[in-house]
Amino acid sequence: MSKYNDTIYALSTPPGKSAIALIRISGKGVAGVLKKICRIKKAIPKKTNVVFLKYKKILIDEVVVLYHKAPRSFTGEDMLEINCHGGIAVITKISKTLEGLGVRLAEPGEFTKRALINNKIDLVKTESISDIINAETEKQREVAIKNLSGGLSEFTKKINQKISLILANLEALIDFSDEELPQDLLKKIKEQNKNIIREIQKELKIAEISKPILSGVKIAIVGKPNTGKSSFINFISKKDVSIVTDIPGTTTDSITSSIDIKGYKFTFVDTAGLRSHKNKIEELGIQKTKEIIKSSDLNLVFLEKNEKKSYNKINKKLFIKSKLDTRKNKNIKQEIFNISSCTGEGVEKLLEKIYKKTIKTTKNDPILSRERHIGIMKKALKTLKSINFNQNFDILAYEFKTVLDLTLEINQKFDIEKILDIIFKDFCIGK
Secondary structure: OHHHOOOEEEEOOOOOOEEEEEEEEEOOOHHHHHHHHOOOOOOOOOOEEEEEEEEOOEEEEEEEEEEEOOOOOOOOOOEEEEEEEEOHHHHHHHHHHHHHOOOEEOOOOHHHHHHHHOOOOOHHHHHHHHHHHHOOOHHHHHHHHHHHOOHHHHHHHHHHHHHHHHHHHHHHHHHOOOOOOOOOHHHHHHHHHHHHHHHHHHHHHHHHHOHHHHHOEEEEEEEOOOOOHHHHHHHHHOOOOOOOOOOOOOOOOOEEEEEEEOOEEEEEEEOOOOOOOOOHHHHHHHHHHHHHHHHOOEEEEEOOOOOHHHHOOOOOEEEEEOOHHHOOOOOOOOOEEEOOOOOOOOHHHHHHHHHHHHOOOOOOOOOOOOHHHHHHHHHHHHHHHHOOOOOOHHHHHHHHHHHHHHHHHHHOOOOHHHHHHHHHHHOOOOO
16 A cells, blocks of 8 residues: 555646636645645644745745645545646646655546545445546436435445344354244244345346436437438437438448436437448448447337338337428328427427336436446345255354355455456546
8 A cells, every 4th residue: 555655636627727726635745745835834724725836936826725634634644725726837837846846646536545545435435426426417416426425335234234133143043052042033034034135126126227327328310311310319419410411321330429318318329321331331330230229228210201111120119200391291190200300390209208218217216326236236135045044054154144245345445456446447537
């Protein structure tokens, strides 16, 4: 852990020109840095100071500084927050000054990593911080803040307590078999095991239904060339993400655009038109389209006329006929969605249908929101369901101890470097 003993800094606001920028510093050298770059007779923790930054007689900027004394800081170390003007030259000058004082640029997520190592936050809260930073939709934010406020930690704590109670009862059966014990203690243990199984199954089911919250929903836009596919993705994206011309085959590669529908992330993929290919590029584009169709949660098939039978092999589909504003015959068939990507007519109704076809809602938001959590709970569930209560009590105790060790992994800092590298790969510098 020696690399976590030095002093680090990072820009915690987005790079580029802005009104204000925030630079954070953490480590043992914070107090020394503070004395060298600004004249504050005595740094009082949590008190803001408006000062001029100055180093080697060079005036840098007028800033607001806030000092946090260890261990009462986010990282558990001495910390300094510098709120400076958000000009690129100012940020660069402060950064170079700090580096000249022996302060190194932080790795991605290193502030949060230090908070975890110093027991300021637990492993689940660490993951939740990453999730809330990366949240793109309202539902993703809701799940992240629920776990940040302790949702998953509370659930695992409750499961661990129940397993610990079973282990205590088994120990009583092993150690005091000759003494008077409550009647039907083994029957009670079996019932406790069933209750734990039910609770884990319930949360795993919610997690499965709620997968679209985190991973999003993939919608393929397919059909012949010039049927309005690209115009549709441009309309719902509210910008030109796909080229629209009268020339067939403009789209030779897949183009994606993500939008938020009722708090869920929907990624629409505009694909190459399905037709006989004229060259190698078109052939590759059409092959990629077929692969996207198979992996999508729903396929929007844009029709030229009424060639629905041509798409019998495509599963999970909705038929769409575009260019409603230019058609003389506007007879609307119930099994086909008629839309105009020019006026927007019918698009809202189509998006509502897409939502209903792909999203299954539950009363509760998922607690098991990461694959790591889900994988651990699936292993625990498998072990609990396989327990044979006709075995020796020592073997039973060993199996329940195995389950307890598994569930503890969710919030346990074992093999710290290995697991931290996985968790912090999605963090940004300055967090």
